[in-house]
Amino acid sequence: MVKDTKISFYPHEIINEGDKFYYYNAVTSSLYEMDEVTIKILNNDIDDIIDSAYEDNMNFMKQNFIVRTEENEVTLDEIYNKVAVSSLIFNPNQLILMVSQECNLRCSYCYGGDGEYNLRGKMKYEVAKKAVDYFVSHSKKDKLNICFFGGEPLLNFDLIKKIVAYTKELENELNREFTFSMTTNGTVINKEIERFIIEHDFSVTISIDGDSTAHNSNRFYGNKKGCYDDVIKNTAGLREMDKLSARATLTSNNTNVFNILDHLIDLGFNKVTWSPAMNMMTKKDMGELIDSQKKVISKVGELINAGNVEEAKKYSQIIKLFKKIHKDGIRLKACGTGTNMIAVGIEGDIYPCHRFVGISPIKIGNIFNDTPCSNPQFYKSIDVREMEECHNCISRNICLGGCPQVTYEANHNKNIPKETLCDYNRETLNQIIRTYINIDKEVLKKCWGNK
Structure with a gap:
């Protein structure tokens, strides 16, 4: 040669x-x-x-x-095109029902316009039932998840109960299994709701941003009263039973994710995830967040090396990043938006995910028009190959341009990632790789259930 x-x-x-x-x-x-x-x-x-x-x-x-090489360019094109075709196959395994486009909170960073998504109201049973029927008829999966979302979904608890009962009928009729999940602010959970969650084995995520000071600075009622104490009181029983995960939204008021996660895990949440509210973060805020997140990644590495699998798994977001390095491959889009998951608004319109509900140009169908969802322009736009800024980025195959809705909100263009988020993703990846190099791979694999 x-x-x-x-x-x-x-x-x-x-x-x-x-x-x-x-x-x-x-x-x-x-x-x-x-x-x-x-x-x-x-x-x-x-x-x-x-x-x-x-x-x-x-x-x-x-x-x-x-x-x-020329040969590699041809081969990569073939692989990318094959991945693109497979990633566009509409075969959802999750239906997100926006059962309440209303909310009892007025969170400072809400991307859904006080939970209303441009159309205030609660979903009616006829719409929810039709959405489930549409979901079942267009999915080939044997195990299907229905996620109840809002706004605050528990403001329409009666509908949730009816839909769960309806799916029980379908399970017997169709020999398919339904599971249930929900994201809630936790303020209206009571004993009846607690029993229902336990009886039907719901996977429940509570939106909680850290300690009382951090949480109440951004999550409050219409009278500006913070809701932290109500959330803690209402979720006590479910946390004791290891039934709840937590999701923290980060702003300039709470950039120390290391302390936030420690607090939430100490409260008894079995899993924690987090995300910065990019519309409220300065470059300085992101720098502080990056430094703190690096400490979190190192801590998870230490837990893995100590063989503490169950504790490490609570930091699920970090474990997923380790998994992307461990299981390499070529990827095109950041998530299953519009193909593996769909969201249905209160009038039956279908969107790629809950974050796009109410944004008409992004709509991909309607449950009363019984055809597979389609929006070719949308699907093309979330392909990382369409994002010029991503072409030579070190994080391109991990973040894949990031959440399409976050990018859309920042630029009204899903092809231009937000620069500060790109810095965050690159710095995070660098620390993930350094930590991955030094961790026990056999223990790591146990964190996602592989032998």
């Missing part, structure tokens, strides 16, 4: 951890420990590499999409 002094490489990152160097491939999320020959090739310092070593390394680098 003739040595080539003009080698072109796919986007990558060289990471020095300890006394070793690692190569992270941004196209496939593959991670390799580098030997001296590889380092020299990447630095175009190839004169003194013996021919056989050069040939072996170049063959490996070509086969693993490290080196750009």
